[in-house]
Amino acid sequence: MCQGRVRRLTPPAKRFLTLLAFISPWILGFLGFFVYPLLLSLYYSFTEYNLLQPPKWVWLQNYSSLIEDTHYLNAVGNTIYFVVFSVPLGVLTAFLIAFLLNQQLRLRVLLRMIFYIPIVVPISATAILWMWIFNSNWGLLNNILALIGIQGPAWLGSPAWSKPSLIIMQLWLVGGSVLIFLAALQDVPRSLYDAAEVDGANALHRVWHVTIPMVTPAILFSLLTGLIAAFQTFANAWIMTDGGPVRSTEFYVLYLYDHGFRFFRMGYASAMAWILFGVVVVVTVLLFRTSARWVYYGGEG
Template identity: 90%
Template sequence: MTPGAKRFLTMLAFISPWILGFLGFFVYPLLLSLYYSFTEYNLLQPPKFVGLTNYVNLTEDSHYLNAVGNTLYFVVFSVPLGVLTAFIIAFLLNQQLRLRVLLRMIFYIPIVVPISATAILWMWIFNSNWGLLNNLLALIGIQGPSWLGSPTWSKPSLVIMQLWLVGGSVLIFLAALQDVPRALYDAAMVDGANAVRRVWHVTIPMVTPAILFSLLTGLIAAFQTFANAWIMTGGGPIRSTEFYVLYLYENGFRFFRMGYASSMAWILFGAVVVVTVILFRTSARWVYYGGEG
């Protein structure tokens, strides 16, 4: 055996636990779910092949289309707002503030709080009678709505709640901001750029890799949103917060339709891949990596 082959086998032996885990716990279930998506499968009896029936039925399922609409709404509003909020907070935390370290920690705390606890907390905040939010609005003479009880306000409520969880992106933006060379600001000032122009022409271009990362991870997470709606609204009122994965879960584990749920999962997977590819393709035009010409 050649030394190269030996080295390769040694390497293979050391990474074999990961490879086997990857194959057994990721690739195998993934392929199995692809197969299930072409079957009628209730988890209790053997799957029965039905071809594309599940995919065709999805196009006629009004609840599915409703879930798609709800999810797109959540993605379109929560992701850009989340990135913007994270950037603004990081920008402020990057200034020479007193208690800066403490403030950074405070903004990160919600990330380490379990989502179930966060959901309960926000149910209280959104309480229309004695919740914090409506009480604050009342101070300025506004009668707050029934945040979670109204089909009009339920989705915006969950978008607002999502902003509470931007701590992770804030950290990434902070790191990116601290990486912006001081010399660029000095050069901009010499050229007469005011603060706004410095942010627009120096800061933002320099943190575009962080923006891309936050957008990407935010999009993937938003497409899969589940726990907040599951705990806070159960998908209601009148299915206004029944998101994609919530409906998928119900079909798979409540209504004995795992085949149908698998087809939903694969469509979601495809959608996420498409969005990710589009984002990457367009990133060449707007993301600046240091050192590029």
């Protein structure tokens, strides 16, 4: 009677199984805490679900209802306003600060630390600080304006000034982008500046034709991360204004949160989440597609 051969694993197969065993906790966590909720939210977006009763299939009703929801369209408009103004201003501010810190200044290290500190402060503390700064009666900003004879607006209490106020606050949090720009500026070869100076370029021409082209990868990164963060802005508006006054700061994610966790309309909120996901993907792809025209990488000819 023949005994069957015992097939032994080859060394590559053993290495693969060992690797799989080591990363299996991450795989299980990724599937359980990311993939499964993601697919579940996609399913919920086609249902009417209030957390208390089983989901009821409604197909595209949630998506079609969004088009007729005036408050939803208002949230979309508020978010577009915030994205259009906060992202370019944030990138420009971060670049200017980094350019300044890249000069031979005294206390340069201290200044870099000061500009970085705001991004490590919890957003709740930052929001409370800026609520005091923007207070229309005894706030710091209006007191400074009063010293020069200007009567400050209501800021967070005014529909006209509430979104600009949050944009100003957002500029306080550009420390991360400042460090990225600072690293990019220090990577610009000194020989390029010397060559431009020999060709007769003044300081402004050197910045425009040497500095900016060489830091375009950092500009692309800051634009991309800024766009994604701006589309998802939530905490500052939720803490400082809760969407007011008169829904002027009711941004997309804040409106989504209200429907999901205040009104328990999970299907409706899931539909909004997937639309936001699609918009962010489209904007990201378009940004990458257009970047080939204006982003220069040092290794290119």
